[in-house]
Amino acid sequence: MSSAVIPRPIPVALLGLGGVGKAILSQLLSPPLSAQFQLVLIANSRQSLSLPLPAAPITPANFQSILEKHGAPLNLTSVISVLSTHPDAPGIFIDSTGTDVIPAMYPQILSMGVHVVTPNKKGFSSSEALYKAIAEKSFPNTPSFVYGESTVGAGLPIIQTLKDLVATGDEIEKIEGVFSGTLSYIFNEFSKPEGGDVKFSEVVKVAKDKGYTEPDPRDDLSGTDVARKLSILSRLVPTAPALPEGYTSIPTQSLVPDVLSNASTKEEYLERLEEGDEFFANVRKEAKKEGQVVRYVGVIDVKSGKVEAKLGKYPADHAFATALKGSDNIISFTTKRYSPRPLIIQGAGAGADVTAMGVTSDMVKIYERLAVSRI
């Protein structure tokens, strides 16, 4: 058997060490990824640590304390420079932060020849100006790749599938789905095909207690997260409407009822949550009358040119009613080829491990795309 041609590991810097960042670190330090990528730097918002360490290697167990003890103040310019001047350059910059500061720098990072992989939705879902600047500085306009599979559906192959459909000449007619793990859980519990009278406020509180919501549940209930995901997908569909201001250009139904919109703190909002129960009970009652359930969905309807995030009603035997459990996402693509029956992808759309997997699978794609030129 001929010996394998193994390209050199690709240097990687990981910024952001929250839940997802830690899971990325853990995957990158384990086989099979540990043979393909070489972590040269990790950083949180304040400090960075160059690797490898002169002493023992870092591990998922010890990196936090070593960073705190031996880290240098974070300097983004020098992080990028490490990746672009490394002997095995170009390297990969992982933005696992939630800020919009770093996405604003993607064009600069890419134009220095560095690749970008990120679960951060901000760069792809904000202004069209930033989106275009990122596109202009990345493949196929330059040799630098920028990938964000885990910005929609975490590790589920949503973005790659949409790209494949478009790249092979299919025509997208409609993309429809439950895009928020938090709102999936809340409505799967609140509105079941078989009925039930649980209060909306109770379901939200359980979801918060289980850690399914953001610290302030209004961040999920505002629908903003769903609108951002719709913005990211829309921009991959050549015939979808333009979104000059990104997610804010998308009509988005907020689930914070009018009666609670004047709550100034999350504490006050959570205390007064029952005041919104009547609104949701009525929505559920109306749906039930028609044999339907209530779900918070995102819809990209290419034919009518409408992109919306909203409460929708679905028949009790619809996949959005029956197939969903827990905090699963479900996304259906109706296309010229996949119609009348759509292509459907379903599964956990949130969680540190699966979100990290979306990031590392993008990295494997870059690895394979560079491999031929690095052999």
Next chain:
Amino acid sequence: MSSAVIPRPIPVALLGLGGVGKAILSQLLSPPLSAQFQLVLIANSRQSLSLPLPAAPITPANFQSILEKHGAPLNLTSVISVLSTHPDAPGIFIDSTGTDVIPAMYPQILSMGVHVVTPNKKGFSSSEALYKAIAEKSFPNTPSFVYGESTVGAGLPIIQTLKDLVATGDEIEKIEGVFSGTLSYIFNEFSKPEGGDVKFSEVVKVAKDKGYTEPDPRDDLSGTDVARKLSILSRLVPTAPALPEGYTSIPTQSLVPDVLSNASTKEEYLERLEEGDEFFANVRKEAKKEGQVVRYVGVIDVKSGKVEAKLGKYPADHAFATALKGSDNIISFTTKRYSPRPLIIQGAGAGADVTAMGVTSDMVKIYERLAVSRI
């Protein structure tokens, strides 16, 4: 805006011009693929035609008659040589035939630096010796890629998703699904959650009349097609049992009842089809008693080391009972990360356009993987 860096088109030879081959041709001659790939040869089992033609270009409408009229006798050695010596080499060899002659040549084709993309299951599902020879001559052991996304689930992203799970360090526990569009249709009609007493023989005849089955329905009902797909997926799971003889190493339940196994021709088989009805009616009755439906499934159970193609019973509210319609495939991956709720992919798993899409999406992957070195 900087001008796009556009790599030169990749030369392509397409062998096999049946339903899928024609759909591949049609996609390759249309945007966006027509800018990335240059068809340099098409061939059926007898004749080949070098392209471009000195006169008018070929189209999906005229290629058949031009090939018949101006084609030269097919010479496989010279086809491979065209792709390996082209000024824009290495090219892509598309095997859209159903034979096992060409798959036996993949190692040779790959070792001449040519890439292989195919919807033909034979190469990946036969002996381990051939499978290993193909692997040895392809990436990452050589710079030649070999892809077969459409060998399982046609255009559905089944193989890429499984590769991503494995490549990012997930552990596959179980893969389970309805892998045959034909058997999906037959059992969706025969065994419905709400019941019904249609005869098995009638459903098979309707399926044959609609063109959902092979000309001899026993080719679908033997389970061989499902076993081949299980073999292809198993080989991508490092911890799955070895299959020295490929699909024939997999226990496979045939749906040609014992009473009909002595039918010597497909005509005799179709005439005597009702003789098997009692067997299937009993299976359905047993399932119904337990509130279940009958489906023909493939299962790769990594924990128990079992790979099987068989009739299975599923609760009336299971996704295999409720979510399936028409000839959809549904495949669920239960992994360390995706459990207890699996990652599910569903949609048309057969048909010329979607099968061709699986082929052309593989080609796009090769295009992108070569692009960096071709800029």
